[in-house]
Amino acid sequence: LFLFPAERSNLAGVRHILLVLSGKGGVGKSTISTELALSLRHSGKKVGILDVDLCGPSIPHMFRVQDNDVHQCDSGWVPVFVDQDKSISLMSIGFLLEKPDDAVVWRGPKKNALIKQFVADVAWGDLDFLIVDTPPGTSDEHISTVEALRPYKPIGAILVTTPQAVSVGDVRRELTFCKKTGLPVLGIVENMSGFVCPHCSECTNIFSKGGGEELAKYAGVPFLGCVPLDPQLSQSLEEGRDFIQEFPKSSAFPALAHIAQQILDGTSQQSS
Amino acid sequence: SSDSRDEALRDKRTQIQSRGLPKQKPIEGIKQVVVLASGKGGVGKSTTAVNIALALAANDSTKEVGLLDADVYGPSIPKMMNLKGNPELTPKNLMRPLKNYGIACMSMGFLVEETAPVVWRGLMVMSAVEKLLRQVDWGHLDYLIIDMPPGTGDVQLSVSQNIPIAGAVIISTPQDVALLDARKGAEMFRKVHVPVLGLVQNMSVFQCPKCKHETHIFGADGVRELAKTLGLDVLGDIPLHVNIRETCDSGQPVVISHPQSDAVSLVHCASDNKKPSPRS
Numbered sequence: 001l002f003l004f005p006a007e008r009s010n011l012a013g014v015r016h017i018l019l020v021l022s023g024k025g026g027v028g029k030s031t032i033s034t035e036l037a038l039s040l041r042h043s044g045k046k047v048g049i050l051d052v053d054l055c056g057p058s059i060p061h062m063f064r065v066q067d068n069d070v071h072q073c074d075s076g077w078v079p080v081f082v083d084q085d086k087s088i089s090l091m092s093i094g095f096l097l098e099k100p101d102d103a104v105v106w107r108g109p110k111k112n113a114l115i116k117q118f119v120a121d122v123a124w125g126d127l128d129f130l131i132v133d134t135p136p137g138t139s140d141e142h143i144s145t146v147e148a149l150r151p152y153k154p155i156g157a158i159l160v161t162t163p164q165a166v167s168v169g170d171v172r173r174e175l176t177f178c179k180k181t182g183l184p185v186l187g188i189v190e191n192m193s194g195f196v197c198p199h200c201s202e203c204t205n206i207f208s209k210g211g212g213e214e215l216a217k218y219a220g221v222p223f224l225g226c227v228p229l230d231p232q233l234s235q236s237l238e239e240g241r242d243f244i245q246e247f248p249k250s251s252a253f254p255a256l257a258h259i260a261q262q263i264l265d266g267t268s269q270q271s272s
Numbered sequence: 273s274s275d276s277r278d279e280a281l282r283d284k285r286t287q288i289q290s291r292g293l294p295k296q297k298p299i300e301g302i303k304q305v306v307v308l309a310s311g312k313g314g315v316g317k318s319t320t321a322v323n324i325a326l327a328l329a330a331n332d333s334t335k336e337v338g339l340l341d342a343d344v345y346g347p348s349i350p351k352m353m354n355l356k357g358n359p360e361l362t363p364k365n366l367m368r369p370l371k372n373y374g375i376a377c378m379s380m381g382f383l384v385e386e387t388a389p390v391v392w393r394g395l396m397v398m399s400a401v402e403k404l405l406r407q408v409d410w411g412h413l414d415y416l417i418i419d420m421p422p423g424t425g426d427v428q429l430s431v432s433q434n435i436p437i438a439g440a441v442i443i444s445t446p447q448d449v450a451l452l453d454a455r456k457g458a459e460m461f462r463k464v465h466v467p468v469l470g471l472v473q474n475m476s477v478f479q480c481p482k483c484k485h486e487t488h489i490f491g492a493d494g495v496r497e498l499a500k501t502l503g504l505d506v507l508g509d510i511p512l513h514v515n516i517r518e519t520c521d522s523g524q525p526v527v528i529s530h531p532q533s534d535a536v537s538l539v540h541c542a543s544d545n546k547k548p549s550p551r552s
Binding site for chain 2: 023024025026027030055056058061062100101102103104105106107108109111135136137138139140142143162164165166169170172173174176177180181195197198199200202204205206207208229231235
């Protein structure tokens with residue numbers, strides 16, 4: 001009976017796996033996953049992003065590589081690199097669709113099958129971090145992803161929320177999901193926390209403020225920080241400008257750099 | 273003879289496949305069902321669904337409006353409508369919808385504890401949605417607004433295959449990634465033969481309360497352009513206003529609490545445009 005030893009799996013070269021979760025949709029999971037990958041790369045790390053949002057894959061679009069194809073190699077699928085340095089690699093259903101507008105209207109079992117493939121069959125090579133971007137909720141995609149990743153011991157999950165009550169409510173549920181599935185919570189990020197008017201610098205809390213921080217305190221998990229609403233970010237995507245170049249100049253960058261630093265500190269503590 | 277065997281095989285396959293598909297059956301007492309979907313999460317489906325339901329009722333007090341929260345994983349309606357508690361059962365064993373501001377509401381949020389996650393695979397979700405649709409004593413409703421969860425999966429399929437839908441309204445912010453998903457949402461409704469009544473552009477612009485400077489935080493006009501491409505109408509354009517979020521958080525949706533505000537007049541516009549034509 002020939003069994004693949006665990007050392008030869010496609011995830012063997014990945015040092016740390018972390019998930020980005022939220023109970024709520026539209027809080028900025030994909031944006032934060034992208035920004036976190038860029039911040040970690042800024043610190044010299046090699047990062048991969050696995051996008052398991054099958055219905056609304058946003059990751060390829062954020063890096064402007066949505067028209068790229070996925071190629072096969074001996075060990076499986078080759079992830080898509082976002083630039084020449086090959087420091088950030090991606091996998092998403094977005095690359096597998098014939099047309100970018102194709103809708104993926106699948107029921108659970110089909111989604112599970114693809115997620116299992118994404119976890120086992122992508123030849124990531126050597127990575128410092130693999131960030132797994134998820135859809136909102138606690139459904140098939142999440143159950144399958146956590147089950148498929150379990151043998152590779154992910155370091156934990158980052159929960160993203162906006163400060164308002166409906167988001168915080170959903171994220172509380174997500175915290176319970178993590179507890180039930182044994183997934184450590186690395187911390188909570190409060191996104192879209194405050195908008196600074198570019199004209200007069202008045203800060204308005206459009207989506208409220210402090211909800212994420214309070215939740216972290218209440219649940220006894222680390223609070224990783226507040227990330228402000230930066231209109232420049234979505235504008236740069238709209239206008240086809242390079243998000244990768246624009247990001248370091250955005251007002252969200254310091255907050256993300258701080259979050260990335262906490263992750264790096266946490267992982268270096270683990271290995272020492 | 274191999275041709276006739278192929279044909280017999282095809283017929284048999286079609287027979288078996290059609291047996292598996294649920295039959296569409298209308299819910300007794302409900303005149304028209306309108307679903308609010310987006311594809312993308314967090315664009316304001318629930319916020320808009322709540323305010324549109326209230327606007328419909330406010331525009332015409334003779335109409336009875338119901339609101340079904342089909343988002344089993346992240347039910348927001350209870351908080352926004354300031355409703356709590358388990359539904360009572362009628363003598364016929366149907367759940368009685370909870371009512372506030374004159375709107376009959378049903379949500380997964382009434383059936384589970386606020387902090388309990390619903391960690392279910394698709395099959396269980398399907399049967400839950402079926403119960404939320406059919407095991408509820410809706411009474412006589414002119415409109416049932418269904419607030420869909422984000423995505424294009426089990427819930428959307430179950431609802432569209434289960435009951436006849438008068439039309440779908442797709443909400444999006446002007447942002448690229450939201451429009452991508454809105455397009456997929458429109459495509460999904462096309463696949464299941466549900467007419468799309470139009471698009472609503474939400475979070476279109478933000479006006480600084482201090483200096484009145486307008487910023488298009490999530491982009492500008494993206495929804496109008498998408499509507500043009502898809503040949504759909506834009507039913508309304510709702511700005512980002514701190515009031516809308518504040519009132520939803522406190523359970524007093526803006527249509528009720530600030531009926532004179534600009535944002536509300538836009539919601540009324542959207543609900544007016546969206547009324548499907550009465551069926552015989």
